[in-house]
Amino acid sequence: MGYHSVIYEGTWQSFLTAIFEIYERKLDQVTICTKERFQPGVFGDQLVIHADEQKAKRVWMGLKSKLSKEGLNKIFACYLSELDGIENILLAYIRLVFSNDQSIEQAYGDAAVLRVSQVNRIVHREKHRMEAFIRFKLTQDDIFYAAIEPDFNVIPLILGHFKRRYADQKWIIYDLKRKYGIYYDLQKVEEITFAFTPDANICDTNTIYFKEDEALYQALWKDYFKHVNIVSRKNTKLHLQYVPKRYWKYLVEKY
Amino acid sequence: MSDRVREKLQILADAAKYDVSCSSSGSNRKNHNKGLGDTGSGICHTFTEDGRCVSLLKILFTNVCIYDCAYCVTRKSNDIQRAAFTVQEVVDLTMNFYRRNYIEGLFLSSGIFKNADYTMERLVQVAKKLRTEHKFNGYIHLKSIPGASDELMHEAGLYADRLSINIEMPTENGLKLLAPDKNRKDMIQPMNYIKNEIILHKEEKKIFKKTPIFTPAGQSTQMIIGATKETDKDIMYTASSLYKGFNLKRVYYSGYVPISNDTRLPGLGTAVPMVRENRLYQTDWLMRFYGFNIQELLNDANPHLDLDIDPKLSWALRNLNQFPIDINKADLQLILRVPGIGLKSAQKIVGARKFQQLNWEHLKKIGVAINRAKYFISCNSRQHERRDLTEMKIKQFILAGSGSKYLKNNPQQLVLF
Structure with missing residues (x-):
């Protein structure tokens, strides 16, 4: 068996298909990566993967029979991190899952298990920050709109939270970096892409786009933020630790 | 109109900020009626420049107060601007902030105007309106007003996720010294009533599934630290007995921020005891989550916590x-x-x-x-x-x-x- 580069389409389903093919073809020495990240080397064969629903499903069902719900979620969250090389960590993790009779989820002595747990944590931190830092603005057509640029592709992870919480208002959350978003129309959530590039300037209160009241509530929120602060307890280090500067662009109260 | 609301918000947020609690967790209210909001593990939507979590819209209904507690900015004798919201204004602010994902809910407290029941009634009205007219399922924390009647406390418990009443001073003597108009009994009584109601509702829930939820996030309280001469042992023993006696979810410790020239208090310019406050919270955690008995951490031989080390x-x-x-x-x-x-x-x-x-x-x-x-x-x-x-x-x-x-x-x- 020689060395293989497995190139997948950058979707969840094609990633799972890649895992299937690696097992099916009994490939031993492999690296998985997307077409964009692939760097042709001198050695080894290339294997290009196309998503196959059935194959993906079989891998997922196999994992489901071996892992807790939490363990499954960790794999998905790591995948969403889009970190360079995360696919190979996941492959090592999955190999470990399938080659052990007992659950390996807590075997933190293993490098892949520990890494999966760490990446899962940072992805969930970003998810949590999006749930916290998203600021909706009410548009003229009665949709609450928020643009985001998260470090990781967390929209699939935050969808449920926003759907449950904002059930009685229409809303859009749009990822400017990955150029897609989700739209809730009071019934269901749909994936959307804008045909144009939306203005990234999210502090805009221009009444061409936004309701008259929007500026008032932003002003009220800024007032509130300023007045709950206790000056004699100022702690800039802690403030920056909790609200890193790269998130300020979302925050009405910080711009 | 909007300018007046802005001015009120500035005054009444300023006055409410010394209440430490901003927790919005521990409740399990679901968005069951396709309304607005839900509660869960709680989210800090932003952090103030002093590093505190902002989870709730924390305001006073009014800062008009008939009491004259030395440690409080809204005390009667203090020469400050006074303001009062209307019920509708608080409702509108809460709904509009919540819809924009600024907050997890409302924390409504108040100065005491006229009398305890009159004040408590206004707070309950806000919560009732949010829940029934606006199908609001976000978090509501109401302050229990010392001396409020059982009937009003009961109604508050039906709409609020959490109720709290500040015992203010770690010891009764401290309270007597700084807040002569207040007494512990008036604080303990509503706390005790709510504790018993929560137990009762839990029992009923076992039998009747449809029993309405009652204060699902429980009760909390707050003590001011460093305004009087209590030891850490006094403070934590009081906390421990509150946790045990009233099933409190949280006790908050608030380092005294000097706000007056009153000779009974640390003078203006005295540093806020932030390290001490931090050590008290660590002790609180050791007691609640790490299986420590408070006597192990603080006792007659060691009445104070070490400030250098945890x-x-x-x-x-x-x-x-x-x-x-x-x-x-x-x-x-x-x-x-x-x-x-x-x-x-x-x-x-x-x-x-x-x-x-x-x-x-x-x-x-x-x-x-x-x-x-x-x-x-x-x-x-x-x-x-x-x-x-x-x-x-x-x-x-x-x-x-x-x-x-x-x-x-x-x-x-x-x-x-």
């Missing part, structure tokens, strides 16, 4: 005879007592050691603060601390190896001029 380390140094413990064998309860090992790490250790014997490298990767823990544990390694170190020596080593966080004042600060 209370767990301080306890461990006083009890060196209980260490070292073997990380690969000891019970979770014992591992939790090791300085430098937190809840998460302790659980990870117990999980991971089933697969292999853990060594220093593993522990480090799991997230244990080795620089502190190494004096108290042994693991699967030949290298461990063999010297028979004294309490003082260990403390010195740890302090020398840690950043300024554990030092009150940096002793090596250079004098330039």
Whole structure:
């Protein structure tokens, strides 16, 4: 068996298909990566993967029979991190899952298990920050709109939270970096892409786009933020630790 | 119109900020009616420049007050601007902030105008309107007004997720000195009523599924620290008895922020006792999550917490005879007592050691603060601390190896001029 580069389409389903093919073809020495990240080397064969629903499903069902719900979620969250090389960590993790009779989820002595747990944590931190830092603005057509640029592709992870919480208002959350978003129309959530590039300037209160009241509530929120602060307890280090500067662009109260 | 609301918000947010609690967790109210909002583990939507979480719209209904408590900015004798919201204004603010994902809900408190029931009634009206007219399922924390009637407290419990009443001073003497118009009995009474109602509702819930939820996030309280001369022992023993006696979810410790020239209080310009406050919270955590008995941490021989080091380390140094413990064998309860090992790490250790014997490298990767823990544990390694170190020596080593966080004042600060 020689060395293989497995190139997948950058979707969840094609990633799972890649895992299937690696097992099916009994490939031993492999690296998985997307077409964009692939760097042709001198050695080894290339294997290009196309998503196959059935194959993906079989891998997922196999994992489901071996892992807790939490363990499954960790794999998905790591995948969403889009970190360079995360696919190979996941492959090592999955190999470990399938080659052990007992659950390996807590075997933190293993490098892949520990890494999966760490990446899962940072992805969930970003998810949590999006749930916290998203600021909706009410548009003229009665949709609450928020643009985001998260470090990781967390929209699939935050969808449920926003759907449950904002059930009685229409809303859009749009990822400017990955150029897609989700739209809730009071019934269901749909994936959307804008045909144009939306203005990234999210502090805009221009009444061409936004309701008259929007500026008032932003002003009220800024007032509130300023007045709950206790000056004699100022702690800039802690403030920056909790609200890193790269998130300020979302925050009405910080711009 | 809007300018007036802005002005009111500024005044009434300013007046409410000394209430520490901003917790929005512990409730399980679901968005069952396709309305607005839900509650769960709680989210901090932003942080103030002093590093505190902003989760709720925390405001006073009014800062008009008939009482004259020395430690309070809204005391009757203080010459400040007064304002009052209308019920509808608070409702509109809450709904519009919530819809924009600014907040998890409302924390409504108030100065006491006319009398206790009159004030409590206004707070209940706001909550009722939000729940019934606007199908609001976000978090509502109402302040119980000392002396409010059982009927009103009952209604408050039906709409609010959490109720709290501040006992203000850790001891009754402190309260007498600074708030002569108030008495502990008026504070304890509603707290006790709500405690019993919560128990009753839980019992009923077992029998009738449809029993409405009642104060699902329970009760909390707050004490002001450093305004009077209490010891840490006084404070934490009071806290411990409150947790036990009233099933409180949280006790908050609020370092006194000097706001007046009253001679009974620390003068203006006195530093807020932030390190002390932090140590009290750490002790509170050790008591609630780490299986410590408060008598182990504070007693007549040690009535004050060490400001240089955290209370767990301080306890461990006083009890060196209980260490070292073997990380690969000891019970979770014992591992939790090791300085430098937190809840998460302790659980990870117990999980991971089933697969292999853990060594220093593993522990480090799991997230244990080795620089502190190494004096108290042994693991699967030949290298461990063999010297028979004294309490003082260990403390010195740890302090020398840690950043300024554990030092009150940096002793090596250079004098330039």
